[in-house]
Amino acid sequence: MVIDDFFNGFGGSYVAEILRRPIEELKIAFEALVDDAEFDKDLLQLQQDFVGRPTPLLFAEHATRELSGPPIYIKLEGYAHTGAHKINNALGQVLLAKRMGKRRIIAETGAGQHGIATAAACARLGMECVVYMGAVDVMRQQPNVAGMELYGAKVVPVYSGAQTLKDAINEAMRDWAANFQDTHYLIGSALGPAPFPHIVRTFQSVIGRELREQLTRRSIEAGTLVACVGGGSNAIGFFSSFLDDTSVRLIGAEAGGMGPSIGQHAVRMSSEDASEGIIHGYKSRFLVDSDGQVSATHSISAGLDYPGIGPQLAALGVSGRIEYTSASDIEALEAVRFFARNEGVLFALESAHAGAVAMRLARESSPDERPIVINMSGRGEKDLFITSPYFRREEWERFLASELHMVQKREEFK
Structure with a gap:
């Protein structure tokens, strides 16, 4: 396999001179191992025994009836070990790094799902793990921070910039530049300098392959696939087996946030605030301010709170193959x-953006149209600290007051 660094002009590898050697080393190793039968065998065994693949495809019977539209199916990717699709890529890259002779893994994370998946994969394969995470995300994703630490990872809060995902990426890049001899940087989404978008897509494509097989086995002809899009790892994996099948609509759901003004959202493909540029080592579409600097972004979901989008997804959007909305x-x-009340399925806030778009589509469509399939890329237990103030505000306030009271009592006892 030989990798092309670009997707119709998007992508590339725009990195400092010090990173050219590890980038080239990684590209050579990946091109060799992706066609290695022994590597594929080891990865498949881990996917089955450690991750729990294949993940189920659920007919959302009650949601379909409530929305009065086409049949809705949910690919329950959140049922994979560690609670999200992120484990697919993390496990593949840790195994790749181990074959390369690396001993240390570094990663960035936003919502924490990539971080916890990386920490679990490192624990399973015996690798040292350091995770960079924006300080804002550390505060709002404490359950995942606790999980990473339980798996043995060192979580490093990043206090520079907006203290979110883009700043965590910057810090991870600095670490890699200083320690690439024994360290692999495990990028969590389908972005960054080549060959990372190819690597992540390859390891996430298991989602699309499974979905295609599950639909065929049940004689279902999907009409529309919907996935949330931050950097884009779940989306490109979900869409991968359907890119050449133009009878299937592919829809990416971005984070509309609080409103249309710059700094209130993270909409890259259908926003006047976005433009083409080169950031974090690759060319794509990014949200920028009037001075051309990376803009502040907002989403209730930490995993979608990123100013750029993966280069292949940008190219597919420009070509019209993927439709984007928010x-x-x-x-x-x-x-x-x-979906929690109608199907007993708790979506992560990231995945819920895809769920919201699917609900909108279903209400606008007739029941005899071909099915809508949603990628539930992650489970929502990680977000209970965020969603509880919205769903049960009074009870949440009483809980926090009680916890603070108990802390004060313990301090007094000391």
């Missing part, structure tokens, strides 16, 4: 509640 914070919260 869902607001409120719509995502409504989708969390809707």
Whole structure:
């Protein structure tokens, strides 16, 4: 396998001179191992025994009836070990790094799912793990921080910039530049300098392959696939087996946040605030301010709170193969509640953006149209500290007051 660094002009590898050697080393190793039968065998065994693949495809019977539209199916990717699709890529890259002779893994994380997946994969394969995480995300994703630490990872809060995902990426890049001899940087989304978008897509494509097989086995002809899009790892994996099948609509759901003004959302493909540029080592579409600097972004979901989008997804959007739309914070919260009450499935806030768009499509479509399939890329237990103030505000306030009271009592006892 030989990798092309670009997707119709997007992508590339725009890195400092010090990173050219590890980038080239990684590219050579990946091109060799991706066609290695022994590597594929080891990865498949881990996917089955450690991750729990294949993940289920659920017919959302009650949601379909409530929305009065086409049949809705949910690919329950959140049922994979560690609670999200992130484990697919993390496990593949840790195994790749181990074959390369590396001993240390570094990663960035936003919502924490990539961090916890990386920490678990490192624990399983015996690798040292350091995770960089924006200080804002550390505060709002404490359950995942606790999980990473339990798996033995060192979580490093990043206090520079907006203290979110883009700043965590910057710090991880600095670490890699200083320690690449024994360290592999495990990028969590389908972005960054080549060959990372190819690597992440390859390891996430298991989602699309499984979905295609599950639909065929049940004689289902999907009409529309919907996935949330931050950097884009779940989306490109979900869409991968359907890119050449133009009878299937592919829809990416971005974070509409609180509103249309710059700094209130993270909409890259259908926003006047976004433009083409080169950031974090690759060319794509990014949200920038009037001075051309990376803009502040907002999403209730930490995993979608990123100013750029993966280069292949940008190219597919420009070509029209993928349609992009957005869902607001409120719509995502409504989708969390809707699917929880109607299907007993708790969507992560990231995935709930796809759920919200699917709900909108279903209401606008007739029941005899071909099915809609949603990628539930992650489970929502990690977000209970965020969603509880919206869904049960009074009870949440009493809980926090009680916890603070107990802390004070313990301090007095000391």
